[in-house]
Amino acid sequence: MKKFHSLLFICLFAVLILSQSVAADDIAGEAASDPAYQNHPISAPGEIVVDLKDNISSNEIEKLEHDYGIDLSFNSIYAQDEKVMTALVSDYYVSSLLAKLKKDKRVESAEPNYYYHIMASKPNDPLYKYQWDLEKINVRKAWDHNRGEGVIVAVIDTGVAFEDSGRFHKVEDLADTLFVKGYNFVDKNDHPNDDHAHGTHVAGTIAQSTNNSKGVAGIAYRAKIMPLKVLAANGYGKVSDIADAVRYAADHGAKVINMSLGGPFPSFALESACNYAHSKGVIIVCAAGNERSKRVGYPAGYKVCVAVSATRFDDKLAPYSNRGKRVDIAAPGGDMNVDQNNDGMPDGIMQNTIQIKNPEKEGYYVFQGTSMACPHVAGAAALVISAGVTDPNEVLSILKKTARKTGFEMEEGHGAGVLDVGAALDNAGIWHGWLKLIIAIIVLIIVIIIVGIADSKKLMLSGSFLFAWIMGSCGLFFLNYTKAGGLPLVNILTRGVPEMDIAFLGVNAHINPIFYSVLIPFIAGVACYKTKWQKAGAGFALGIAASILFAMFGSTDVKWIPGTFLLDKAWLLINFALCLFLGWLLIKLNPEAGKSTDGQGQNKAE
Amino acid sequence: MKSFKGTVKKSDLEGGVWILDTGKGDIFQLKGGPVDLYENGKKVTIRGNIRKDILGIGMIGPVLEVHETT
Numbered sequence: 099m100k101k102f103h104s105l106l107f108i109c110l111f112a113v114l115i116l117s118q119s120v121a122a123d124d125i126a127g128e129a130a131s132d133p134a135y136q137n138h139p140i141s142a143p144g145e146i147v148v149d150l151k152d153n154i155s156s157n158e159i160e161k162l163e164h165d166y167g168i169d170l171s172f173n174s175i176y177a178q179d180e181k182v183m184t185a186l187v188s189d190y191y192v193s194s195l196l197a198k199l200k201k202d203k204r205v206e207s208a209e210p211n212y213y214y215h216i217m218a219s220k221p222n223d224p225l226y227k228y229q230w231d232l233e234k235i236n237v238r239k240a241w242d243h244n245r246g247e248g249v250i251v252a253v254i255d256t257g258v259a260f261e262d263s264g265r266f267h268k269v270e271d272l273a274d275t276l277f278v279k280g281y282n283f284v285d286k287n288d289h290p291n292d293d294h295a296h297g298t299h300v301a302g303t304i305a306q307s308t309n310n311s312k313g314v315a316g317i318a319y320r321a322k323i324m325p326l327k328v329l330a331a332n333g334y335g336k337v338s339d340i341a342d343a344v345r346y347a348a349d350h351g352a353k354v355i356n357m358s359l360g361g362p363f364p365s366f367a368l369e370s371a372c373n374y375a376h377s378k379g380v381i382i383v384c385a386a387g388n389e390r391s392k393r394v395g396y397p398a399g400y401k402v403c404v405a406v407s408a409t410r411f412d413d414k415l416a417p418y419s420n421r422g423k424r425v426d427i428a429a430p431g432g433d434m435n436v437d438q439n440n441d442g443m444p445d446g447i448m449q450n451t452i453q454i455k456n457p458e459k460e461g462y463y464v465f466q467g468t469s470m471a472c473p474h475v476a477g478a479a480a481l482v483i484s485a486g487v488t489d490p491n492e493v494l495s496i497l498k499k500t501a502r503k504t505g506f507e508m509e510e511g512h513g514a515g516v517l518d519v520g521a522a523l524d525n526a527g528i529w530h531g532w533l534k535l536i537i538a539i540i541v542l543i544i545v546i547i548i549v550g551i552a553d554s555k556k557l558m559l560s561g562s563f564l565f566a567w568i569m570g571s572c573g574l575f576f577l578n579y580t581k582a583g584g585l586p587l588v589n590i591l592t593r594g595v596p597e598m599d600i601a602f603l604g605v606n607a608h609i610n611p612i613f614y615s616v617l618i619p620f621i622a623g624v625a626c627y628k629t630k631w632q633k634a635g636a637g638f639a640l641g642i643a644a645s646i647l648f649a650m651f652g653s654t655d656v657k658w659i660p661g662t663f664l665l666d667k668a669w670l671l672i673n674f675a676l677c678l679f680l681g682w683l684l685i686k687l688n689p690e691a692g693k694s695t696d697g698q699g700q701n702k703a704e
Numbered sequence: 705m706k707s708f709k710g711t712v713k714k715s716d717l718e719g720g721v722w723i724l725d726t727g728k729g730d731i732f733q734l735k736g737g738p739v740d741l742y743e744n745g746k747k748v749t750i751r752g753n754i755r756k757d758i759l760g761i762g763m764i765g766p767v768l769e770v771h772e773t774t
Contacts, residue, residue, distance in 0.1 A: 256761065295719050296761045333721065334735055334760040334767060360763045363756040387763040388717050389731070395763050418717055420763075434716060454719055467718040469761055 145211040146196060150181035151204055159183075162204055166195060184211055223271075223306075225314045225462055228448045230411055230439050231303075231430035235474055237317055239520025243527075244589070246318025246480040248600070250278055251304050251354040252347035253473075254340060255297030257282065257290045257327035259452050259460065266291035269298060269460045271313035271450035275305050280325035281346060283339035290327035295451045299465050300358045301325065302449030303473035304480070313450045313462060317477025317519065321484070324352050329359060331455050340397075341371035344382070348375035353483050355382045356476035357403075358469030360395035362387075369400045376402035379655045381483075381490035383476040385468035386511075387420040394424045404479075404494055407431075407511045408471035411438040411445045413504050419468055421511020426494065427501055428512040429478075431471035434464060446470070478519035485526040486593050486600050488608050492530070500525050524578075527592050531575020534594060537651075538571035538644035545640055545678070549685050563637035570595050570619070570641020571648075594645040595638075609656050611669060614646050616676035623680055627687075636684035643677035646670050705751050705771060708732060712746040721762035724750060733762045737770030749774045 148170060150159065159181075163170055170183040187195055192210060199208035220226055220238065232238075259269040260277050266289070282290040292298045301323050306316030326343040329335035340359070347355050355375060372382055386407045387395030398405035398420075405424050408416040408431020415421060416433050434444035446464030453459040475497065482493045500522040501515030546554045568574065573593040582588045590601040595618065599610040612618075619639035626635040649656075649670055656666035710726040712734070722734045722742050734741070735755065741748065751772040758767045 294761075299719070329759075329761060332735065333718070333762060334758050337757050337759060340759060359759050359761055361756075361759040362766055365757070385763060389764055396759075418764075463719070465719050466716070467761075468763065469718050 145184060145186055146192060146199075146208060147182065147184050147211045148199060148208045149206040150183060151206055152179070152181055154181055154204055158204060162202070166198065168195070221309045221315045222311050223308060223313055223315045224311070225448060228441055228443050228464075229314055230441070230445065231432070231447050231470075231474065232315060232317065234409075234411070234413075234430050235317075235478065235517045236520030237315075240317075240478070240481050240523040243523040244320075244481060244484045245308075246305065246321030246477070246484050249318065249321045249354065249480040249483045250324050250350075250352045251318065251321050251356060251476055251480050252280075252324040252326055252343070252352035253297055253301045253304065254326045254328055254343045254347065254355060254357050255292075255300055255359065256294035256329040256331070256333065257292035257297045258301045258323060258325035259292045259298040259457060260301075260323070260325050261289070261291065263289055263291060266293075266457045267460075269302075269450050269452060271302065271307050271310070271462075272298075272305075273312075274307035274310050275301075275316070275319065276322040278322045278324045278351070280327070281343070282327040283343050283346075284327050284330050284335065290325040291457060292325075292327070292452055293331040293455060293457050294329065294333055295454045295463070296333060296358070296465075296469065297325070297327070297329070298451035299447075299449045299463065300356060300469060300473045302451060303447065303470065304356065304477040306449060314448055316449075317474060318480035318484070321354075321477070321480040324350065335359070337365045337368050341365070341367045344368070344371040344375050348378040348380050352380055353488065354476050354479045355380055356473050357382065357384045357397055358467075358472045360385055360387050360398055362389070362395050364396045364399065368397055372397055372400050372402050376490055377655075377661065379488060379490060381479045381493050383472055383479060385472040386425055388418045388467055389420055390418055391420045392422040392511075394420045394422060399424060402490075404475060404497075405513070406468060406472045406475045407513065408466075408468045409512070409516055410436065413502075413516055415510050415512060416466070416468075416471075418466075419471075419511060425511045425513035427475060427498055427514050427517055428504075429471040429474035429517040431468050432464070432466035434466045474519075475517055478517055478522060481519060482522055482526050485523060485589075486597055487526050487530045488600075492533075496522050496526055496529055499529070527575055527578040527589075531572045531578070531592065534572035534645060534648050535575070537648045538567065538641060541571075541640060541644040541647060541678070542567070545682060545685070549682060554685060560633050562631060562634040565637070566634040567637035567641040570638045571644040572641075573597070594641065596642055596645040596649070607657055609649050609670075611656055611659055614649055614656065614670060615673045616642075616680060618642065619677055619680055623684055627684070632684055632688050636681050636688065639677050639681035639684060643674050643681060646674040646677060650674065705753055707749055707751050708768060709749045710747070712741060712743060712748055714742075714744050715762070715764060717764065718761045721760075721764060723762070723764055724748070724768060731765040732768035733760060733765055735760075735767050735769045737773055741770065741773050 168185040280290040308315040308319035328339045328343045383404045384398035386398045386405045394405045404426045407425045407428045408419040409428045410433040432446035434446040446466040447470040448464045498514035502518045503515045571594045575592045596613045599613040600608050619642045623635040659666045710724045715721045724732045752770045755767045
């Protein structure tokens with residue numbers, strides 16, 4: 099029986115590790131094929147950098163080399179004053195040598211020779227130099243974490259130049275961009291091609307092919323674009339088509355909707371569609387409008403929509419942008435009447451699109467408007483979602499919390515500030531992790547009260563219990579505070595086990611009803627029952643219970659289970675209760691329960 | 705149907721949007737009408753309807769659907 103348990107436990111563990119490796123390999127493989135990531139290892143193999151005391155003499159350096167059997171050389175001529183030196187040593191010797199060097203009084207610091215970071219360089223797209231807007235929102239820092247992998251962004255607009263079909267063609271700098279099936283609501287067919295230019299420009303800001311040595315860059319360039327054409331070549335469209343497109347996007351896996359369109363009048367049908375999409379866990383990002391008004395237009399004005407105002411290079415609100423208290427956040431929309439960055443181009447937003455109303459020709463065009471600001475936030479939302487934060491309210495909260503303050507937020511219409519997607523991504527995993535940890539602690543306190551302090555104290559203070567509890571609930575999210583944050587494997591380990599569905603199955607499979615159920619902790623519980631790992635099994639079940647409870651508070655949709663009559667919430671509630679019961683059972687049946695007090699726990703276990 | 709008097713202009717927002725500036729603070733986005741209407745600086749009187757059921761890329765003002773111009 100014991101052998102069976104061990105075998106089952108090893109199998110379960112192996113499956114988890116194997117699938118983590120596969121997912122990590124996928125991401126690493128993708129990174130390796132990305133020119134920006136090539137030749138940028140995290141640290142140079144076997145190379146260390148040693149900063150010696152500034153007043154050290156040449157003789158002392160020679161003696162130090164002799165003492166440790168290393169050959170030090172100055173990193174560059176500029177390092178001679180600061181006595182910064184490097185040495186090549188055996189890989190196996192690096193850690194022990196560094197430990198010794200750090201204790202040596204002749205040494206100020208010693209560490210592996212880290213390369214600066216994975217994505218320190220600018221993308222190789224030649225016109226990136228004109229994309230001041232992407233630098234303004236700190237996009238390269240965000241790319242250290244992800245590039246929007248797995249997230250579908252619906253672009254509800256004039257269509258997108260995404261395919262070669264008749265007089266339409268795919269523009270050159272969308273060649274590597276991923277697309278999912280869309281729909282043409284204007285002509286009622288499956289070819290949502292762009293006959294204006296606006297929609298393609300907007301899609302480019304979100305996911306222009308990047309690091310392809312061509313044209314310009316996009317923010318979430320590994321996200322998938324869902325082109326939904328609702329506006330005709332004249333730039334206008336019916337509210338009824340737009341409402342249908344919003345519902346279509348929500349029903350076909352989009353996690354982000356970009357609506358760079360609007361008008362001054364509200365519509366019940368469109369608001370209702372937006373409410374529906376939001377309830378399905380979609381974040382809806384809308385342009386605030388260009389009327390210079392103190393009120394935003396619609397759909398930006400609806401409660402569930404994110405209203406985006408437009409800024410210039412100097413972070414001031416663009417003169418055309420709507421403003422007011424309803425604005426959530428600001429992002430670069432450009433001002434073509436100025437060249438504040440002196441790059442010889444008007445300060446608009448540059449993307450690859452077709453010629454205005456001529457789908458047979460294309461170019462790199464500079465546009466301005468709140469329509470251009472909007473996709474910056476939509477792209478940023480895709481990156482945050484790809485990092486694992488899928489609840490639309492939580493995504494918005496992170497974007498607002500990390501927005502760069504300008505000092506004129508409310509009065510000037512900047513909302514929470516100017517978008518800083520780099521800071522948002524740095525913050526995403528940590529913020530999410532802390533929230534889950536708080537929920538997990540609350541669940542644990544409830545269980546301690548139910549089980550009784552005497553029975554639970556010894557178990558819960560054990561390392562295996564706490565580790566399994568952490569892995570089941572919030573994962574090792576605190577690793578995001580370290581330099582390892584953003585690395586592929588760390589991206590997986592910094593989630594609780596249920597949320598690893600994102601790593602294994604993609605964001606669009608989140609929340610997977612298998613991962614968010616009692617199944618995995620039950621298998622683990624059976625595997626470790628009456629073994630020394632039973633405590634870990636209990637912790638794991640309680641951690642997963644907390645993770646499921648956390649998902650219940652969000653508005654993310656449970657996959658495959660309809661939200662009708664709150665069936666999805668019921669699924670989560672039942673599985674939360676079952677995980678809680680399983681955890682309680684494994685604690686009560688643990689042979690060590692109560693040993694520290696009067697032995698009653700021992701009797702119960704028997 | 706109402707009459708609207710003003711100057712036709714091409715705004716450089718959103719890749720280019722045609723508007724009617726009444727000179728009294730009201731701006732309408734133009735939809736439809738004859739091709740020769742769309743001339744920067746042209747002074748016109750337009751008979752048409754404000755379309756509340758139509759949205760667009762311009763977001764500069766209400767959409768005015770043109771029926772007649774003089």
